Amino acid sequence: MSQSTDPGVPVEGRRTGRPRSAAADRAILAATRAALVELGWSRLTLGDVASRAGVAKTTLYRRWPGKNELVVDALAELFDGLALPPDGGSLEADIVGVVLRFAALLERPEVRSALMALIAEGAYDAALRDRIRSAIVNRQKRLVLEGRARAVHRREIPPAPEPGPQADLIFDVIAGTVVHRALVSAEPVDETWASALAALVAAGLRG
């Protein structure tokens, strides 16, 4: 699980006094996701999250520095569940599997509304960018790398030094294209479309 307590507060040195409630953490992150679903990123407020979680605002600020970091952790719990689909038997089938899994996550309303907002905030906040990368993005990239390894093992494509620039390109192609389809073009990512994309990517990898 991604660390849900703010790493800025050292666990060391706090020995006496009432310990922090672990239940509060779970309640806060769940309340954050619920509020995202109902309100979307820009209407979400920390006061609202606190009262949904049955927690005082102070408790919330004691654990996270702000809205950005809280939402990163709330989404990270969802991405923790990402796993590579079972081997589809071919490069194309594996790509289709990854694309559909990624799209399913992207189409959850809490993710739709929050993920791009976090990346936007990251444009002016390097620490946030790192937090996003380690908690969310890299978890997806792993799928791409693993799928590629399967294809090499099946001898569909030649082996390549990893992690190398080509793996990054493939990741940008798949993730970027799905995001663009789902959030900008706002059209469904179904099996037909995923197959077309997989064909294009596989051709590129082979050719």
Added chain:
Amino acid sequence: MSQSTDPGVPVEGRRTGRPRSAAADRAILAATRAALVELGWSRLTLGDVASRAGVAKTTLYRRWPGKNELVVDALAELFDGLALPPDGGSLEADIVGVVLRFAALLERPEVRSALMALIAEGAYDAALRDRIRSAIVNRQKRLVLEGRARAVHRREIPPAPEPGPQADLIFDVIAGTVVHRALVSAEPVDETWASALAALVAAGLRG
């Protein structure tokens, strides 16, 4: 042309009364971009934009319903400047040209900070999504179609019914991948990377 007056107010039928100042429009959009560069999306306030533009806040709200729509129009003026590069002699060269031009736009600080935020807002606001599509996105789609037509004319790829699903896919791939590289992965879009992407796309189109 970017739609800088709020389309909700029909231009037809308003004959009397003091006309809106065209200079104010220009000043407001320029001030918006300047504020984006300095402050980024989340710290940008409409009051600040108004005072930068030497304009009253009410003037601003008379023309745009809010921050989202204002920033769409401010960015749209930048995208209006996009043009297809001269014929590069091959499909790959043309793709590289488009990608580099597009990336140059995406790396301007006002775009970096605002574009993802707009897409995030669009997740819960269909009207905004349409506005983004018509003012910004579709302007680039034209480039893809034209580049494809050149390739067909050069007999590099077979002709296809247009605009069809494949053109849309190519567009999502190129635009999405470049945006993801520039704004999510936050790594440079240089000629090497652009060539790799072009190779992948061209192979997909041919294969």
Added chain:
Amino acid sequence: MSQSTDPGVPVEGRRTGRPRSAAADRAILAATRAALVELGWSRLTLGDVASRAGVAKTTLYRRWPGKNELVVDALAELFDGLALPPDGGSLEADIVGVVLRFAALLERPEVRSALMALIAEGAYDAALRDRIRSAIVNRQKRLVLEGRARAVHRREIPPAPEPGPQADLIFDVIAGTVVHRALVSAEPVDETWASALAALVAAGLRG
């Protein structure tokens, strides 16, 4: 009738050009009273008055310097109608008559809400105070003086130099008491109450 065009604009020297519409004056003052009835002083806006009168805001400002002066003139038209009641045959009866007439005016909603507001504004605006005095207050004072003259003529009270301090006192007593009853105590000014007040004032005048 109280002058309804702003005296600050000299009538001299304006010979050519389109003359001001007299109908507009009437419509504006009537609209002002109607708005006062509906909204009361503090919610009355000049823009609303203008649109009720079917007139542009400019027309309104061309004739009155502001809300205060406009309302003075609007109320003045009501006070123009004030007349002494027929001779009641005794000092008490005449006082009762004046009190009831004054109270009837004070209880009109447009007057209730606006008269005290104007006096409050007058506390910091000497020109307004004069305008109120000449257009409204003096019209009431005349009734008191005339009633007193009748009583002297009937030999109910001794003659006195006029206008003298006693007349002013009587005026303040009657007007002030009625206003206090109607607007502060917010209780009805009926014939019973008026008779009690008249008895007190008459006793004071005689003794």
Added chain:
Amino acid sequence: MSQSTDPGVPVEGRRTGRPRSAAADRAILAATRAALVELGWSRLTLGDVASRAGVAKTTLYRRWPGKNELVVDALAELFDGLALPPDGGSLEADIVGVVLRFAALLERPEVRSALMALIAEGAYDAALRDRIRSAIVNRQKRLVLEGRARAVHRREIPPAPEPGPQADLIFDVIAGTVVHRALVSAEPVDETWASALAALVAAGLRG
């Protein structure tokens, strides 16, 4: 005691949380009076009061619903200081004493500018009228009743059932007349004028 916290918020039942600052109450009411003196009623703004008091606008709105109620409480603190003068030895002398004390209050600039405005607002707001009555007006009524009791004790006037309609009338006469003299006629309330009023009222009470 003037009710300086909004009575709509019950003091009962609030045990936890940071308590409201009592110093803020005092600072706000003092700042309100200072702003009234400088600016008068109509130019007084709550933002200005807040910054004079060194307090946030929200603190002000947390305690009072608006300008009207705030000013009532600010004036009420002044009227709290009213006390019956020492026994003057006669009904007339006592009336003169009360009238002069009351007039001295009315001639303070903060009261001059605000009291009539409040009464005007009260014309369309029954709750405000009640607040004015209980916080300001009734405090003076006490003086009238007490002065009357003294006169009865001195056997100057016959005893009467109290509080009865006559006491209310006397109160309306004295308070209304002094207010009208001071704020509408805008002429001084000096000993001469007060004596004349006292004579009239005393004659009315005796006759």
Added chain:
DNA sequence: TTCTAATCGAGACGGTACGTCACGTCTTTGC
């Protein structure tokens, strides 16, 4: 009759204050 100049409606304009909201901090009482 034509000219001319002030009027008219409409509505945009730069301002100012409004009353509300969310922020992130603080100060209480109670565990």
Added chain:
DNA sequence: GCAAAGACGTGACGTACCGTCTCGATTAGAA
């Protein structure tokens, strides 16, 4: 020392009116 509660200073929000201005279109009297 943590927790809930809620007041606090701050600053932006979006709205409402203010009083002024710029339009094109009348409208009467003067030339």
